[in-house]
Amino acid sequence: MSRPDLRAEPLRRRLPRLVGLTLVLVGLVCGPTAGAAPKPFGLPFAEPAGPATWYIAQPFGNSVYAWYERATLYDSAQGMHMGLDLAAPCGTPVRAIGDGVILSVDGRGGALPHNLMIDHNNGFVSFYGHLRDRAPVSVGQYVRRGDLVAYSGDMYGTCVDSPHLHLELRDPTLGRFFNPVTLIDADWDSLMLFGSAPLAFERDLDAPRRWQSLDDQPELRLGGNLLNDYAQPWPGGGR
Amino acid sequence: MSPRRLALLVTAAALSVGAAGAFSVGPSLELRIAELAARLVGTPTSPPATATSRPLPTAIAVAALGDLPVRQAEAGSAGAAFGRIRQLSFDGCCAAAWWAADSQALHVLDRPTGAAQTGIYALDLWPPGALPRMVDTRTDMIDSGTRLLVRPAGEYSIVKDVETGLEWPLPTDGNPVRLSPDGQRAVWWDAAGGRAQVDGLGRVYASGIDGRDPREIGALWGIDVIGFQPDGRHVLVLGRPMRDRPLYVLSRLDTDSGAMQELARGLWLSNVLLSPGGSWLAYTVSLDVDQPEANGVWVAPTTPGLAPPRRLEVHGAYRWRDDARLVYVPMLPGAGAHALVELDAAQFSSSLLFDPAELPIRIAGNDWSIAPDGSKLAFRSADDRNLWVVELPR
Numbered sequence: 001m002s003r004p005d006l007r008a009e010p011l012r013r014r015l016p017r018l019v020g021l022t023l024v025l026v027g028l029v030c031g032p033t034a035g036a037a038p039k040p041f042g043l044p045f046a047e048p049a050g051p052a053t054w055y056i057a058q059p060f061g062n063s064v065y066a067w068y069e070r071a072t073l074y075d076s077a078q079g080m081h082m083g084l085d086l087a088a089p090c091g092t093p094v095r096a097i098g099d100g101v102i103l104s105v106d107g108r109g110g111a112l113p114h115n116l117m118i119d120h121n122n123g124f125v126s127f128y129g130h131l132r133d134r135a136p137v138s139v140g141q142y143v144r145r146g147d148l149v150a151y152s153g154d155m156y157g158t159c160v161d162s163p164h165l166h167l168e169l170r171d172p173t174l175g176r177f178f179n180p181v182t183l184i185d186a187d188w189d190s191l192m193l194f195g196s197a198p199l200a201f202e203r204d205l206d207a208p209r210r211w212q213s214l215d216d217q218p219e220l221r222l223g224g225n226l227l228n229d230y231a232q233p234w235p236g237g238g239r
Numbered sequence: 240m241s242p243r244r245l246a247l248l249v250t251a252a253a254l255s256v257g258a259a260g261a262f263s264v265g266p267s268l269e270l271r272i273a274e275l276a277a278r279l280v281g282t283p284t285s286p287p288a289t290a291t292s293r294p295l296p297t298a299i300a301v302a303a304l305g306d307l308p309v310r311q312a313e314a315g316s317a318g319a320a321f322g323r324i325r326q327l328s329f330d331g332c333c334a335a336a337w338w339a340a341d342s343q344a345l346h347v348l349d350r351p352t353g354a355a356q357t358g359i360y361a362l363d364l365w366p367p368g369a370l371p372r373m374v375d376t377r378t379d380m381i382d383s384g385t386r387l388l389v390r391p392a393g394e395y396s397i398v399k400d401v402e403t404g405l406e407w408p409l410p411t412d413g414n415p416v417r418l419s420p421d422g423q424r425a426v427w428w429d430a431a432g433g434r435a436q437v438d439g440l441g442r443v444y445a446s447g448i449d450g451r452d453p454r455e456i457g458a459l460w461g462i463d464v465i466g467f468q469p470d471g472r473h474v475l476v477l478g479r480p481m482r483d484r485p486l487y488v489l490s491r492l493d494t495d496s497g498a499m500q501e502l503a504r505g506l507w508l509s510n511v512l513l514s515p516g517g518s519w520l521a522y523t524v525s526l527d528v529d530q531p532e533a534n535g536v537w538v539a540p541t542t543p544g545l546a547p548p549r550r551l552e553v554h555g556a557y558r559w560r561d562d563a564r565l566v567y568v569p570m571l572p573g574a575g576a577h578a579l580v581e582l583d584a585a586q587f588s589s590s591l592l593f594d595p596a597e598l599p600i601r602i603a604g605n606d607w608s609i610a611p612d613g614s615k616l617a618f619r620s621a622d623d624r625n626l627w628v629v630e631l632p633r
Contacts, residue, residue, distance in 0.1 A: 049572060051525035051554050052534035087507075089526045160485050163526065187572035189603050189621040193556040194570060195510030195523050198335065198605040205357045208350050212334035213624065214604050232357075234348065235391065 039185040040122060041097040042145055044167055045088065054092065055194045057164050058085035059201070060179045061217030062210075064235065067202035067228050079226035080218070082177040083111075083129065083168035086152075090132050090159035094150040096143045097126050097167075097184060105135050109174070111166045113157045116150050117174075118143060124183065125174060129166035130155045177220040188214055205232035307580065309591045323630035324598065327362045327617070331624045332371070334606055336362070336617060342610035345617050345626060346374060362626060364615075387448065389416050398425065398448060407449040417464050419471035423448055424494060426456075426474050428464050443476060445494040456497040461487070468541065469517040475502070475541075477511055489522065491541070503539050503548050506530075515611075516562030517541055519584045523554070538565060538584050549587050553580075556605045560631070561613045566592065568602060577602050579616065579629075592631055600629065 047053040058065055063081050070079030100120035109115050111129020116137070118126045128135070132153030143149055152165040169178045181188050192198070192214065201212045211217050218227060333347035344361040351360065351371050358376040363369040377388070388399045396411040398418070409416055411427040418425055429442045441462030446453040459478025467474050468491070476492045476499070479485065487508035491500045505524030512521045520539050527533045532550075536557060539548035557567040565582040576599030579592040600618065607618035609631075616629045 049570065050534070051523055051536075052527070052531050055525065087526065089528045158483075160483055189601055190570055190572040190574065190577070192605040193568050193577065193602070194554075194605065196512040196521065196557060197510070201334065203348060205348075206350075208348050208357055209331070209333060 039183050040120070040124070041126070041169070041180075041184045042095075043184060043186050044086070044094050044097050044128065044165060045092060046095055046146070047092075049191050051194075054086050054088035054165075056084070056191055056199065057087040057162075059199050059214050059217070060084050060177075060181060061220070062201050062212075062228055064200040064202045067230075067233060070226055070228050075226070076222060077177055077220045078218075078224045079228045080220055082220055083127070083166045084180045085164045085166055087162075087164045088152045090151075090153050090163045092152040092165070093148045094128055094131070094152055094165060096145055096147045096149050098122075098124075098145045100126070100143060102135075102137050102139050102141045102143065102149075105137065105139060109168075112155065113153065114150075118149070119172065123171060124178070125170045125172055127166075127168035127170060129168070130164060132159070175222040177222070179215065179217045179219075181215050181217075202228055202230070203234040204228070204230040205234050206230070208234070307589050307591045309594045324600075325364065325367065325628050326625055327364070327628055328371075328626040332362075332626065334604070334619060336606075336608070336619070336626055338608060338610045338617065340611060342612040342614060344372075345628070347371075347626075364628065387418055387422055389418065391415075396427065398450075405449075409446065409450050410453070415464075417466050417474065418448065419467045420469055421471045423471060424467075425450075426464055426467070426494060428462050440482075441478060443474075443492065445474075456494055457492050457499060459488070463511075465489075465511045466513055468513075475511065475513060475520070477508065485526075489520070491543070500543055502541060502543060503537065505533055505537070510557075512557065512559060513541070514559045514562045514565075514584070518562050519559070519565070521557050521559070521565055536567065538582065538587070540584075551582065551589075556602075556607075558607070558609050560609050564613070566609060566616065566631075568605075568607070576600060579631075593629075598629070600627070 045054050049055055058081055060083060061080050066074045066079065066081040074080055074082065096118055098120045100118040103117040103119040103125060105116055106114055107117060109117065109127055109129065111127070114131035114134050116128045116131060116135040120126065128150055130153050132151045135150040137143065137149050152163065153159065154161055154163045156162070167180055169180050169183055170176060203212070204210060327345055332351070333349050336345040336347045339346055339361060343365065344363045347360050347362065349360045349371065350357040356373070356376055359374045360371040361374045362371055386400060386402050388401055390397050390399070391413050394410065394412055395408040396413070396416045397406050397408055398416070399406045409425055409427060412429055414427055416425050416427040424445060425448050426443060426445045428444065440458055440460055442455050442458045443462060443464060444453055445456045457476065459476065459480065460482050462476060462478035465475035465477060472495060473491050473493055475489065477487055477489050479487055485507050486504060487506070488501055489503040489508060489511060491502055502520065503522065506527035507525045508522055509525065510523040514520070518541060520541055521536060523536050524533050535554045536551040537548045538551070540546050551567065553569040555567050555569040557565055560566050560581065563584050565584060567580050567582065568577050569580065576595040578595045580589050581592050582589045601621035603619045603621040603624060607616060609616050614631060616631055618627055618629070619625070620627050
């Protein structure tokens with residue numbers, strides 16, 4: 001493909017592209033990590049992380065728990081955890097991770113008892129699951145990053161068993177799942193400093209280095225083949 | 240099975256004893272230190288933190304750390320942190336490393352190249368730059384400290400005596416089994432439908448190491464078996480007395496009589512870690528909105544009544560260095576380098592192992608461990624995903 005001649009275009013058409021190019025260059029020069037695109041989203045909680053507020057409970061992707069539940073809970077997303085679980089007390093205010101428009105309230109997507117989707121008009125839809133109540137927003141409503149959009153809950157609706165927010169990032173077709181860690185601007189390695197052991201990833205003994213980090217996980221597709229039905233899993237056992 | 244229990248299962252591999260070593264400066268070290276140092280945040284000016292019911296804002300928590308004494312380098316050492324760190328892997332290897340029993344190598348589950356065999360490889364501390372060395376092609380879970388291997392096999396766990404080759408199946412439903420330090424007893428718990436951790440009544444069973452005399456010795460909601468105490472008779476168990484409240488009780492269970500003695504309790508009590516000699520416990524209480532002052536990392540003696548549990552002022556990740564010293568890394572997002580703090584459990588006094596400005600490490604994914612002899616700390620770097628080892632001040 002040949003490069004377009006910008007000089008041949010009228011300024012009103014060139015301006016957005018020039019501004020975009022300038023922003024990209026500025027970002028490259030002044031950004032926190034040269035060469036890395038800025039992450040477009042923020043965290044879904046306003047409170048700082050900690051044992052009283054929230055912490056990472058299950059990573060996206062190739063978690064050991066997902067491997068155990070690959071044919072049950074997670075079979076629709078290639079056997080892997082399609083979101084990021086953040087443990088939080090029931091009733092913790094959930095914030096929009098970016099500007100956008102409410103796409104659904106208690107729509108499809110599971111993560112009962114209540115869920116919410118926001119279309120960010122940038123190629124991503126955020127999904128908030130296991131909410132305590134029906135989200136106090138309306139479909140079509142515009143929200144800004146940081147706005148209160150829901151309250152976290154528990155997957156069993158009890159607030160006793162496993163209170164957490166299940167957070168997903170999908171494409172606009174809702175058929176692809178992305179690792180939120182790669183798209184949310186946060187100090188993830190510091191946020192992982194919790195407790196007596198790291199969160200565990202399942203191993204494929206044929207490729208034991210693959211998908212072993214919070215930020216190194218595969219993109220998932222709704223209804224795709226299982227990615228973690230390993231011939232030689234480690235740890236093994238169970239179902 | 241919950242992620243928490245599975246995490247414990249996966250990390251139950253690396254415990255043992257050995258001798259210490261020394262370090263020299265690696266060729267890429269100064270560049271790396273300079274890169275890391277450039278990312279450190281400025282000196283905090285906020286007042287020191289006190290015990291509080293709310294999570295500490297980063298600046299205040301950093302200030303609290305700033306008030307801690309910094310351990311001095313021993314006489315005869317390089318006198319600076321730069322001489323105490325070594326890079327052990329150079330190609331992004333590997334997550335979840337564990338220490339060799341003699342503290343002279345890290346073990347990893349790896350396949351270094353496509354042509355190599357998957358197995359347990361050793362990354363030796365000496366000589367510097369040594370290539371990974373194959374240790375074993377078996378990837379069974381190893382219950383170190385004994386001659387016994389344990390591997391899950393469907394509804395059973397197989398205990399194997401590596402000296403005699405004898406094997407015994409235990410009906411563990413695929414759950415991890417804990418072996419007594421003397422290799423005489425086994426304990427496991429029934430998954431009760433696979434979700435004992437959250438909604439099942441879990442029953443604990445004990446037997447001889449060869450499966451003889453299996454018997455139920457206790458039951459709690461959402462039960463987890465932490466492990467044996469050094470006496471080989473008592474196990475530490477965590478579970479909920481009531482189905483409808485996430486109040487977890489940590490108890491000492493007699494495998495002979497089934498008698499249970501409470502050691503600690505708290506909402507969502509988790510991440511229980513027993514000190515190597517069995518004298519102390521560290522654990523985390525979380526998500527308690529009614530008693531917010533209860534949330535955090537706690538340290539308690541395993542002897543009931545010896546001393547009350549005490550809470551650290553800063554929460555974070557922790558590992559035992561020896562039977563009386565806990566090393567913790569405060570969770571301070573945005574603070575730049577990760578600080579290594581040591582707690583003397585008996586005195587309940589903390590000190591910084593290094594000045595973070597002098598040794599600004601960042602740990603990836605809470606992936607770090609302390610050598611069995613307590614002399615070194617290994618971590619996976621957040622900057623290059625390689626394994627590094629730091630020599631700890633005595």
